Amino acid sequence: MPDPTGSQPITTKSGKPFEAGTRGFWKDYPNINALTDELGVADIFTDFTTSAFWSPDGLEATAPVFGDAPQWPSPLGQMLATVTNFTRLPIEDRLSIAGLLYAMLDLYRSDRIFQQYDDLDAQSLFVKLGISDRLINEFLRPTLLVGLFKPPEELSAAVTMELLYYYALAHQDSFDVRWIRSKSIAEHLFAPLSRRLISRHRLQVLGGTLATRIIVSPDSRRVSSVELQHVATNTMQVIDDADAVVLAVGVRGLKALMAQSPELSQAAPELVGAASLGSIDVVSARLWLDRAVPIAYPANVFSRFDALKGSGGTFFMLDQLQKDAQQALWGDEQPQGSVIASDFYNASAIAAMSDQEIIDRLTHDLLPIAHPEFSHARVVDSEVRRYPGSVSLFSPGSFRKRPPLETSVASIVCAGDWVRMGDQEHGAKGLCQERAYVCGLEAANSLIRRKIVNGAGHAHPVLPIRADEPQVVLGRALNKLVMDPLETLGLKLPWFNS
Numbered sequence: 001m002p003d004p005t006g007s008q009p010i011t012t013k014s015g016k017p018f019e020a021g022t023r024g025f026w027k028d029y030p031n032i033n034a035l036t037d038e039l040g041v042a043d044i045f046t047d048f049t050t051s052a053f054w055s056p057d058g059l060e061a062t063a064p065v066f067g068d069a070p071q072w073p074s075p076l077g078q079m080l081a082t083v084t085n086f087t088r089l090p091i092e093d094r095l096s097i098a099g100l101l102y103a104m105l106d107l108y109r110s111d112r113i114f115q116q117y118d119d120l121d122a123q124s125l126f127v128k129l130g131i132s133d134r135l136i137n138e139f140l141r142p143t144l145l146v147g148l149f150k151p152p153e154e155l156s157a158a159v160t161m162e163l164l165y166y167y168a169l170a171h172q173d174s175f176d177v178r179w180i181r182s183k184s185i186a187e188h189l190f191a192p193l194s195r196r197l198i199s200r201h202r203l204q205v206l207g208g209t210l211a212t213r214i215i216v217s218p219d220s221r222r223v224s225s226v227e228l229q230h231v232a233t234n235t236m237q238v239i240d241d242a243d244a245v246v247l248a249v250g251v252r253g254l255k256a257l258m259a260q261s262p263e264l265s266q267a268a269p270e271l272v273g274a275a276s277l278g279s280i281d282v283v284s285a286r287l288w289l290d291r292a293v294p295i296a297y298p299a300n301v302f303s304r305f306d307a308l309k310g311s312g313g314t315f316f317m318l319d320q321l322q323k324d325a326q327q328a329l330w331g332d333e334q335p336q337g338s339v340i341a342s343d344f345y346n347a348s349a350i351a352a353m354s355d356q357e358i359i360d361r362l363t364h365d366l367l368p369i370a371h372p373e374f375s376h377a378r379v380v381d382s383e384v385r386r387y388p389g390s391v392s393l394f395s396p397g398s399f400r401k402r403p404p405l406e407t408s409v410a411s412i413v414c415a416g417d418w419v420r421m422g423d424q425e426h427g428a429k430g431l432c433q434e435r436a437y438v439c440g441l442e443a444a445n446s447l448i449r450r451k452i453v454n455g456a457g458h459a460h461p462v463l464p465i466r467a468d469e470p471q472v473v474l475g476r477a478l479n480k481l482v483m484d485p486l487e488t489l490g491l492k493l494p495w496f497n498s
C-alpha cells in the first residue's frame with residue numbers, strides 16, 4: 001500500500017471513500033477494544049447490529065442482537081433467541097447440529113486429537129456426525145463461505161469448529177457484531193496508532209515498499225539484513241542493522257519472500273512449508289445508488305445463488321451503518337441514496353468477470369431478492385477491486401504447516417491471523433482482526449522476553465477472551481474421562497475411522 005498508516009484515506013477514481021472489505025468487530029475482541037480505549041477512540045463503532053441471510057427463495061434467517069435477549073447458558077440461549085428467526089429451515093434440521101456440539105467438546109482433548117480433526121475436511125465431519133443436508137447446504141455452507149471464505153469440503157474440520165465456537169457458540173451473545181460508524185478502519189484505528197508509534201517510538205513507515213529478501217547470518221541464528229524494493233521507482237534499499245524481523249505477511253507475501261531468500265529457506269524450513277499453503281481470492285465492490293433502499297438489515301449474507309459462481313457473498317448498507325456520515329460516503333458530491341459495500345470470497349470466478357458484469361450481477365440477480373426497490377435504483381457510481389490470494393486458507397491438514405510464532409531463526413518471529421501461537425495461543429480464532437492484532441503483540445513480546453530486542457518492561461499485555469461456560473468445561477472433562485481410556489482399548493470415534 002502507498003500509505004499503510006491510514007493517514008491518506010483510500011478513495012475511488014471519483015474521490016469517494018473505499019475500503020478493501022467491510023470488517024466487523026465481534027463481541028469477544030477484548031484487545032482491540034482495549035486498543036480503542038488506549039487511543040481514545042472507543043466511540044468509533046456502531047451499536048451491535050442484526051444481520052440477515054438471503055437465498056434465491058428470499059429471507060432465510062435473521063440473527064438478532066443476542067445480548068438484548070434474556071441470557072441463558074450456551075447453546076440454549078442462541079436456540080431460544082432464534083426459534084422464530086429461521087423462515088424455512090425446519091427445527092429437526094436445526095437440531096441435527098447436536099453431533100457437532102459434541103465434536104467441539106472433543107476438539108482439544110489432546111494435540112493428537114486436534115491434529116486428527118485438522119486432517120479431516122469439515123464436510124466429511126458434518127456428514128459423519130449426521131448433520132442434515134439442509135442444515136449443511138442452507139446454513140453451514142453459506143456461513144463458512146463468508147466466515148472462512150471456502151466451502152466445508154475445502155476447510156479443516158478443526159479450524160471450522162474453532163470458528164463456529166468462538167463466533168457463535170461460546171456464549172449466547174458471541175455472534176453480536178458491530179462496525180465502524182464512519183470513514184474506515186484505517187482512518188479510525190491505524191491512523192491514530194501509527195501517529196502514536198511515530199511520535200513516541202520513532203516508528204518509520206516505508207509506504208509502497210516490499211520486503212523482497214531476508215538474509216540470515218552464516219550461523220543461521222540472526223537476521224543480518226533485509227532487502228527492500230520501492231514499488232513506484234523500482235529502487236532497492238538494504239536495512240543492514242536489523243535486530244529482529246516480524247514477518248507480518250500473508251501466505252502470498254511469504255511465498256515471494258522465501259523464493260528470494262535461499263539462506264532463510266535453509267535456516268527455517270518451517271517458513272518454506274508455510275509458504276506452500278493455499279490462499280483465497282477476494283473481490284470488493286461499492287455501489288452508490290440514486291435512491292435510499294429501506295432494507296431492514298444493515299449486514300447481509302447471500303446464500304445459494306447461482307450468480308455467486310461458488311463464492312460467498314455479503315452486502316452492507318453503509319448508509320445505515322454510517323448514518324451520521326452520509327456526506328463523507330459521497331466524497332464531494334451531493335448524497336443521493338444508499339451506498340452498498342459488497343464482498344465476494346473464494347471469488348476466483350467472480351474476479352475473472354468484468355467490473356460491469358459484477359455490478360450487473362449485484363443489481364439484477366442478487367440485491368433485488370432482499371428488497372424490490374433495488375430493481376428500480378440506478379447505480380450512479382461504482383468501484384470494483386480485486387485482491388488475489390489475499391486471505392489465508394485453512395485447508396484440511398494445514399495446521400502443522402502454518403507459521404509458528406517463533407521460528408528456527410531466533411530473531412525472526414511471525415504475526416498474523418494464520419500464525420500458530422503455541423504456548424501463547426489465544427481464544428480468538430479464524431480470519432479475525434483480533435487474532436491478527438494479538439499475534440502481533442505476542443510476536444513483539446516474544447522478542448522482548450528472549451532479550452532479542454531491548455524492551456525490558458515494555459511487553460504489551462494481552463487480554464484473554466471470556467472464560468468458557470461451566471457446562472462446556474464440564475463436558476470437555478467428562479468426555480476426556482470417558483474417551484481417553486476407551487482409546488487405549490483401541491476404540492475410536494466413528495468419524496476417525498476412514
Ligand SMILES: Cc1cc2nc3c(=O)[nH]c(=O)nc-3n(C[C@H](O)[C@H](O)[C@H](O)COP(=O)(O)OP(=O)(O)OC[C@H]3O[C@@H](n4cnc5c(N)ncnc54)[C@H](O)[C@@H]3O)c2cc1C
Nearest residue numbers: 021023024210211248249250253343416417431432433436
Ligand atoms: C473481505 C474481507 C472481510 C473480512 N471481514 C472480517 C471481519 O468482518 N472481521 C474480522 O475480524 N476480520 C475480517 N477479515 C479478516 C481480517 O481482515 C484478517 O484476519 C486480518 O486483516 C489479518 O491480518 P494480518 O496482519 O494477518 O494479514 P493482512 O491484513 O493480510 O496483512 C498482511 C500485509 O502484508 C503485506 N505484505 C505482503 N507481502 C509483503 C512484502 N513482501 N513486503 C511488505 N508487505 C507485504 C500485505 O500487503 C498486507 O498488507 C476480513 C478479511 C477480508 C479480506
